[in-house]
Amino acid sequence: MIKRVFSNLFGSPATRLYPFTRREPFAGSRGQLKNDIAKCIFCGQCQRRCPADAIVVGKKPDKSWAFDRYRCIVCGYCVEVCPVKCLSMDPKHGD
Amino acid sequence: MSKRTIIPFGPQHPVLPEPIQLRLVMEEERVVEALPAVGYIHRGLEKLVEKKDYNQCVFLAERVCGICSFLHSVTYCQGLEEIMSVTIPDRARFLRLIWGEVHRVHSHLLWLGLLADSFGFENVFMHAWRCREMVLDLLERTAGHRVMLGVSCVGGVRRDISDEGLADILRTVDALQKEFDEFVPVVLNDYSIKQRTVGVGKLTKEQAAELGAVGPVARASGIARDFRETGYAAYGEVGFKIVTETAGDCYARMKVRCGEMYECLNMVRRAVAAMPAGAINVPVKGNPTGEVVARLEQPRGEVIYYLKGNGAKNLERMRIRTPTFANLAPLLAMLPGCELADVPVIVLSIDPCISCTER
Ligand code: SF4
Ligand code: SF4
Numbered sequence: 001m002i003k004r005v006f007s008n009l010f011g012s013p014a015t016r017l018y019p020f021t022r023r024e025p026f027a028g029s030r031g032q033l034k035n036d037i038a039k040c041i042f043c044g045q046c047q048r049r050c051p052a053d054a055i056v057v058g059k060k061p062d063k064s065w066a067f068d069r070y071r072c073i074v075c076g077y078c079v080e081v082c083p084v085k086c087l088s089m090d091p092k093h094g095d
Numbered sequence: 096m097s098k099r100t101i102i103p104f105g106p107q108h109p110v111l112p113e114p115i116q117l118r119l120v121m122e123e124e125r126v127v128e129a130l131p132a133v134g135y136i137h138r139g140l141e142k143l144v145e146k147k148d149y150n151q152c153v154f155l156a157e158r159v160c161g162i163c164s165f166l167h168s169v170t171y172c173q174g175l176e177e178i179m180s181v182t183i184p185d186r187a188r189f190l191r192l193i194w195g196e197v198h199r200v201h202s203h204l205l206w207l208g209l210l211a212d213s214f215g216f217e218n219v220f221m222h223a224w225r226c227r228e229m230v231l232d233l234l235e236r237t238a239g240h241r242v243m244l245g246v247s248c249v250g251g252v253r254r255d256i257s258d259e260g261l262a263d264i265l266r267t268v269d270a271l272q273k274e275f276d277e278f279v280p281v282v283l284n285d286y287s288i289k290q291r292t293v294g295v296g297k298l299t300k301e302q303a304a305e306l307g308a309v310g311p312v313a314r315a316s317g318i319a320r321d322f323r324e325t326g327y328a329a330y331g332e333v334g335f336k337i338v339t340e341t342a343g344d345c346y347a348r349m350k351v352r353c354g355e356m357y358e359c360l361n362m363v364r365r366a367v368a369a370m371p372a373g374a375i376n377v378p379v380k381g382n383p384t385g386e387v388v389a390r391l392e393q394p395r396g397e398v399i400y401y402l403k404g405n406g407a408k409n410l411e412r413m414r415i416r417t418p419t420f421a422n423l424a425p426l427l428a429m430l431p432g433c434e435l436a437d438v439p440v441i442v443l444s445i446d447p448c449i450s451c452t453e454r
Binding site: 001003004014026028029030049050051073074075076077080089 | 147222232277
């Protein structure tokens with residue numbers, strides 16, 4: 001314990017000065033949803049499965065894919081069900 | 096009889112992580128009676144299962160609690176697997192055990208910090224939470240999220256842990272063990288902590304049995320009951336030792352949880368060593384028909400899920416009995432006779448999780 005006391009006294013803080021110092025996200029972490037829209041076939045699977053109703057897919061002819069980041073609970077379910085695998089999870093949070 | 100005063104404790108109180116109100120009937124500085132008032136954080140999650148399909152509800156169940164989240168989703172999945180007669184692969188059972196036990200360590204560390212905070216021991220609070228950060232990072236590395244793991248699904252788990260990931264788990268477990276060896280004995284032998292916890296908030300074995308205490312609260316009163324004994328998930332193969340104490344006071348509850356943290360680390364080690372290869376989930380077809388009562392041991396005690404399906408993709412009913420609900424009656428039995436200053440310590444000693452109690 002004495003060792004810990006000294007390292008607490010003279011060591012650096014256990015916390016980071018966020019947002020100035022950021023930790024690199026871990027690989028495989030679920031940060032935010034990304035869609036490679038060029039590959040998307042607008043099938044609507046992701047919209048139907050999303051538990052948070054965060055995705056709205058416009059069917060033909062207008063073909064649109066809209067996603068509300070603030071509704072998303074980053075569960076990754078849509079990534080799993082997308083038939084063409086155009087959805088992916090970016091380990092980064094924000095921007 | 097001296098004059099009685101009623102002091103409202105909560106719903107907003109510096110030591111309370113979540114809102115519950117206890118109306119404390121006081122005689123001078125002593126609590127004579129405590130009357131609980133709940134209902135500050137009801138979210139209607141049980142009703143929501145009627146609107147979402149049973150696969151989406153795995154994520155819903157996970158959000159019942161922000162601390163033992165993974166274990167809620169596992170209980171839900173185990174229930175549905177029972178209704179639908181699905182046998183999950185061995186590897187999935189082991190992975191559920193590993194994540195579950197790592198989750199338990201995180202929950203107990205969080206609790207230890209909050210308990211220390213309740214009697215003003217900020218050092219222990221920060222130290223416990225610093226260790227907890229190691230656990231949360233491990234969860235993020237292996238499952239992709241710090242708290243809402245989202246890895247359980249009906250039929251197994253969604254994500255595998257690679258050999259490198261398993262080695263990472265072992266390294267973190269060893270590092271945690273080193274930290275625990277350093278600070279747990281200090282916490283358990285500290286004079287001021289003992290002054291605040293020994294003999295405080297006593298619950299006898301008879302009271303605990305009569306009032307239906309569960310989890311560490313029951314085990315600290317000498318009742319050796321733990322649902323993991325039944326060997327669900329991979330507990331049968333991995334095996335574990337029940338940690339019990341007999342004093343039934345706040346110190347005993349602290350000792351039980353500290354002992355359990357060590358036991359969790361041992362279980363994770365054994366599970367990693369015995370990890371079978373193979374698939375991590377099986378496809379599940381059809382919709383659930385029938386009803387089931389699923390039970391599982393969470394960090395706070397035994398949780399009970401009642402699930403009823405009628406052949407549609409949405410469940411007809413879900414009902415959850417959380418461990419804190421079972422521990423509220425014992426809490427009310429612990430409070431009479433204590434000093435007002437001990438109330439926060441006693442309340443924290445049952446590790447209350449009001450959000451999941453009210454869902
Ligand atoms: S599931 Fe994939 S392909 Fe289908 S609409 Fe969603 S993103 Fe596009
Ligand atoms: S990650 Fe989950 S919540 Fe977010 S859009 Fe996909 S399915 Fe919906």
